[in-house]
Amino acid sequence: MLVIKGLTKYFAKNSPHETLAIDNFNLRIRKGDFVTIIGSNGAGKSTLLNLIAGTLQQDEGEIRLSGEVITYQPEHQRARWIGRVFQNPLLGTAPYMTVEENLSLSLKREKRGLRLGLNKNLQKFFRERLSELNLGLEDNLSKKVGLLSGGQRQAMTMLMATMFIPQVLLLDEHTAALDPESSKKILKLTRDLVEERQGDLITLMVTHNMKQALEVGNRTVMMDRGCNIFDIQGKEREKINVDYLLKQFTKLRKQEYIEDRMILV
């Protein structure tokens, strides 16, 4: 269970440019949930993921993972449970290191010691996992990652984010920067890798694409101005389409507008 309670984050706090990025955000996610997060630009989707991963520190509120408060742990400690894939395919892998070295780095996430980072067994395991991607990477274990295409690198990052068996998987528009073909492949790979865990994983996927948000996963959260404005799951979610989402969005925005005016009056 991932519980986010009263999470608040300001950017440039105590300055004239102060911006409220996450505004008293609440969300409870059960094990096995695959949540897609949508919202317009600046809604705070990426900030939310950065707060969960520990890249950013919250100003208020707390995040609990399986009952344990993780809000004050540094990013590298949370990495023991959290797998991440970024929008930029270049961010998730180290270009001057080889395919197998990258995979090795992602597998061992704590207590790194003076054991060799690679050995025969690991290489065999990496070859098996890479062959499942159908990208021919299994024959290029010692190739530098910088020589691979964006799609191949993103597929590798997907594998690296799930191979070590995380509790939480954070996907930040991870198909947005790819061509349509690669994007489709990565999305299919995402589904396969999540299914492999058979309801044992918490997945949060940020997307701009509303259609995708309803097709993938079992729950959808809509964000606006740092708030969780709409949360739909299960049978209800199966009935709705993009139009409904858009109408809902306008409707909710209007409500907010009225509230603003009431304060002014």
Added chain:
Amino acid sequence: MSISLLLHALEQGLVFGIMVLGVFITYKILDFPDLTVEGSFPLGAAVAAKVIFSGGDPLWGTFLAIMAGSLAGLITGLLHTKLKLTNLLSGILTMTLLYSVNLRIMGRPNIPLLGKVTLLGEIENYFPNLSIDYLIPFFFLFLVAILKFSLDFFLSTEIGLAIIATGDNEQMIKSLGANTDLTKIIGLCISNSLVALSGALFAQYSGFADLNMGLGTIVAGLASVIIGISIIKIPTIFWRTIAVLVGSLVYRSIMIVALRYGYSFGFKPGDLKLISVLLVVIALTVPFVKRKLNFITRFNLGRKDLQNNQGKEV
């Protein structure tokens, strides 16, 4: 070039090669231009010389020099990671503070070691049948080989890979659970302990320690790394460490030749630093100038027969 001059270049290339391995770790692997070396090289020399001059065991003195060097790296690392100073400034501050520390350790600007029992003297006593001319270069070669292979091994361990990744993609390795503050500090400590070891050995080899002997260490180190990597281009750690050692040998050879024959061209010893800077600039810009020249020739001559349809040379 006479045999003795060659041996001289080999010895110097190897002794300074240890320092170059250190610079390689920071400059090439961590992507951290570490100026601490300007202070940790004479620091190693000062510590070893002080111990040896006061009659101590030279092995102990060399060991203390290594420890002092890693402490210098630790200071730079803490300034950079915990106090958030930029990498250049952290190095400059440590380098400057080490000047005072080195003077304190030595008690005076120069310690002569002639007539004292140094590590090299002990080794000579150990193999009385072998000629000194060949024993010293062999000893250095042996030591450098051990250091090179240990470094190769270290960089292939879990920590080693995390250190390489820190220089390659810091955000990634953070999200893969490595404390990049720690990996940077470990890298700096190892780098500066190698540099200090190099200083300690150089002091014993040349028979003195001097407060100003670190001047230009960073440029010499960078020149060696860059020359080496432009000669041997295979991008694996195993070949990279060989490349920078070869670079060190080439660099020292050039310096010795410039010193030995430079007089006929009107060079003075003081011009050596200028020459080493020119070497760095040339080594760094050769690939760029080559591309430019290539482009110009192609543009002017339009030799289509030499290009495939992507405009690449066949």
